[in-house]
Amino acid sequence: MRHLLSPSSTTTHGAFSRELPPVLIVDSGDTVEVAVPDAGWHTFEQERPLSFEGMVKLPWEQPGVVGHCLIGPIAVRGAKAGMALEIRIDEVVPGSWGWGAGGGWDSPLNAALGLGEGAESCRIMWDLDRAAGLASNDFGDRVKLRPFPGVVGMPPPARGSHSTIPPRRWGGNLDCRELIAGASLFLPVPVDGGLLSLGDGHGTQGDGELSGIAIECPMEKLVVTLTLHPELSLSHPRAVTPAGRITFGVAPTLDRAASIAVDGMLSWMGEIWGLTRSRALALASLAVDLRVTQAVNGVLGAHAVLVEDRLVQVGPG
Numbered sequence: 001m002r003h004l005l006s007p008s009s010t011t012t013h014g015a016f017s018r019e020l021p022p023v024l025i026v027d028s029g030d031t032v033e034v035a036v037p038d039a040g041w042h043t044f045e046q047e048r049p050l051s052f053e054g055m056v057k058l059p060w061e062q063p064g065v066v067g068h069c070l071i072g073p074i075a076v077r078g079a080k081a082g083m084a085l086e087i088r089i090d091e092v093v094p095g096s097w098g099w100g101a102g103g104g105w106d107s108p109l110n111a112a113l114g115l116g117e118g119a120e121s122c123r124i125m126w127d128l129d130r131a132a133g134l135a136s137n138d139f140g141d142r143v144k145l146r147p148f149p150g151v152v153g154m155p156p157p158a159r160g161s162h163s164t165i166p167p168r169r170w171g172g173n174l175d176c177r178e179l180i181a182g183a184s185l186f187l188p189v190p191v192d193g194g195l196l197s198l199g200d201g202h203g204t205q206g207d208g209e210l211s212g213i214a215i216e217c218p219m220e221k222l223v224v225t226l227t228l229h230p231e232l233s234l235s236h237p238r239a240v241t242p243a244g245r246i247t248f249g250v251a252p253t254l255d256r257a258a259s260i261a262v263d264g265m266l267s268w269m270g271e272i273w274g275l276t277r278s279r280a281l282a283l284a285s286l287a288v289d290l291r292v293t294q295a296v297n298g299v300l301g302a303h304a305v306l307v308e309d310r311l312v313q314v315g316p317g
Contacts, residue, residue: 150200
């Protein structure tokens with residue numbers, strides 16, 4: 001079955017919480033089509049010429065909420081804590097505009113670069129030409145569009161309200177540029193029902209999201225198919241993408257995030273080919289790319305990408 005979910009004051013929120021009631025309940029295998037405002041709670045249509053000063057907020061933006069504008073939560077019937085939920089990203093259609101920025105606020109990376117609080121800030125508005133697959137700005141810059149949702153996740157099992165900014169074991173603000181149309185993200189289910197939320201449209205972004213800001217844009221159409229995997233037990237996210245199989249790690253340090261991502265990849269290679277961990281590591285050193293997912297959201301994110309066409313053949317051992 002296919003469901004439609006539109007943004008409103010009752011279907012959007014700016015924090016993760018297991019106590020939020022679901023705005024939609026679906027069965028495993030159902031498809032959901034949503035529209036999601038940009039992370040900053042702006043209206044879908046903005047006056048031209050675009051400007052930061054002229055950007056119009058949604059009338060129902062939640063006062064005092066600094067989190068991303070997310071749509072949901074979406075409950076999946078039969079979802080139990082400990083299962084895995086597959087979110088297949090079928091289609092991503094960005095809005096016609098976006099915004100970005102670099103420098104001028106406090107973050108560890110900005111401070112290290114001399115671009116922290118009080119430094120020069122560059123704020124950019126982008127026109128998104130979806131037909132041409134390009135974004136352009138008033139500086140004359142042009143970049144290729146590669147749209148994806150930055151936030152796909154479920155709430156922590158602990159009660160209370162939790163920020164949308166740091167990614168967690170249950171997904172959230174992963175900001176992985178490989179989660180484009182055609183990718184499937186697998187998340188451990190933290191609470192019964194799952195309570196999935198979606199948002200933070202990105203027109204494009206590089207690994208690391210170095211400024212802390214991608215091309216932030218609304219998603220006029222995001223289509224996902226949700227499938228439960230009761231037999232699959234995960235400690236951290238994994239994904240099957242056009243770029244290859246991916247395992248994720250999030251932690252306070254990059255070393256720890258990287259080790260979690262690699263550990264997950266060795267386990268997955270063992271599941272697929274029956275490899276010992278040492279043999280999987282030897283092959284991973286040849287066929288797996290270790291990347292920084294994001295370095296700007298309070299915790300560090302890393303992902304390991306198994307580029308499968310590098311493994312011409314895996315022998316029986």
